[in-house]
Amino acid sequence: MDTAIHLPEKIEGIKKRKSRRSKDRKERKRVKIFSGTGGKVKIDKKMKKLFRKRAREYNSDDDDDEANPEVGEANTRPLEEFSVGNSSEEEGIDGSDPDAVEEKGDSEDEGDRTQPGITKFTEGCRAFRVAFMKITKTNVSDNSLGPVLSAQKRLIAKKLAEEEAEWKSKGDAKKEKHLVGEKGHVKPANFLDSREKFLISVATKGVVKLFNAVNKAQNAQKGLNPSRFKDAKALGKRQKEAFFSELRKPSQAVDPPAKGDDGPAWAPLRDSYMLTSSKLKDWDKMPETTVGNDMDGIPLDSSSDSSSDDD
């Protein structure tokens, strides 16, 4: 009993179905499961059922029996008639109603097999139950948490509280860990407080010192240690650049550094230009700041130049 069932053979299949109708649902389950495994055949079967169903509906209610000649024959559908009969008397009867509905469910499933296994009442189909309860106008209580217990609410509250406590403890542990990891990390303030200003001024002093030294050294470079082989190339380059810049800007006369650093006539060249009034008068004698570069090797006066000239 496999995939060999085709349309012309439907009668045999139907017969088999008929014989199973009265059997257990489990066996019907089996049929359903089986029908699920066959690929194309399943669809074919489904399509068959669908077509039959449509035909049935088209042919109106009275013709149900006639529309299912294959499904139901005179002696083979006592249940169906019974259920049909029952359905008309549903409202009044309580006891047999579940059975009737079950049967009805069966028959419905039997007759309408477009969706095997989805709306099985005994498997806990809630929608079906709701529909039935509506018909019988009883209360439908929604208990997603399980069967109704007398102390249900208290139980629920307890469980929720437990869960919350658990999450909270985990959260606390995480927070603590995070705090320990962040130890020492501070976010700076938006404004510059006095300490920061002081530090910036210290750094600025250092930079100014350096730039002035560079300025001096690079301006005083002409005529400077031509004997040093290492610097010769750089020196020549710089001389060329200076020469060309001088050519381009004849108006901006660069004061000849050959005058020496001891006492330039022009005020801006003196060391103490602009610094007499401020606190930085003797800034190169201040013990605090040292610029950690080669500056230490090059004193700010020209003693090294003279010594190297002597070489």
Added chain:
Amino acid sequence: MARFHNKKKAFVKPVVKKQSVDHVTGDKIPKSFVFSRGKLPSSLRHLEMDLRKLMLPYTALKLKEKKRNNLKDFLNVAGPMGVTHFLILSKTETAPYLRVARTPQGPTLTFKIHEYSLAVDVAQSQLRPRCPPELFKSSPLIVLSGFGTGDQHLKLTTIMFQNIFPSIDINTVKLSSCQRIVLLNYNKETKLIDFRHYSIRLQPVGVSRRIRKFVQNHQTPDLRNLQDVSDFITKAGYGSESEADDEAATVNLSSDIGRVNKASTKSAVKLQEIGPRMTLQLIKVEEGLCTGGVIFNEYGNEGGLIKQKDQAMEEED
């Protein structure tokens, strides 16, 4: 040797272009590795990244370290690559620690980081944060202040930090390449060292704000309300409050930097903080690379050790 190569794959390949010897001064250019020992929390990992950026360009920016790498592995790679200094971050329950060591067997300074702020924190706290990428193309200057000439360990600290960054020759240095500065300020009372990292900016002095902005930004100004262009140029805008302070901070430049700062005109030096900010305390100085005899210990535990050494020397005598 195969194992050595496996581990080497994790490190940055040596870049052929980089010079190992400074052309001008002839000294070896110091290079550094910044890495961490042990698992660090996320903010310390950011700090490690900030320190790497600070040490650019002579450091391995994308240094990959695995859990199984120990100090010996780093030492093995440091030799061929010419790396001279290690900056090691670690963390205990009390505080993060920073160790500065000179390879291969140089002294190790251990600092306890009391407080630190990341570069992103600093940028968030400023109105106009400034961090153009070309800042990191040349190494920073370093300024050490407040260390004095007294104590041995302080001297060692100054020497160590001076040697971490390549030295510059003032005869040939280009001022446009001095764009960053690292400041270490020692406070005698609290024995804490403030570590700051600034960017240097030069602004021409004596030029009104509007003209300067106009030249820098290349944006056409709004002349709607003015009768004449001369109004735009000569309008007395409010002077910046910091103008007065800049008296001390002006320099005469020897060369042109950018479009606005011309040679032999006055320019003001303006510093803006970038990069991490740390408060360090020198805890320990060891002779070897994280090993060896302890030269200095903040908590005086090695007092006994020095006495033992002295006794041994006396006995030898």
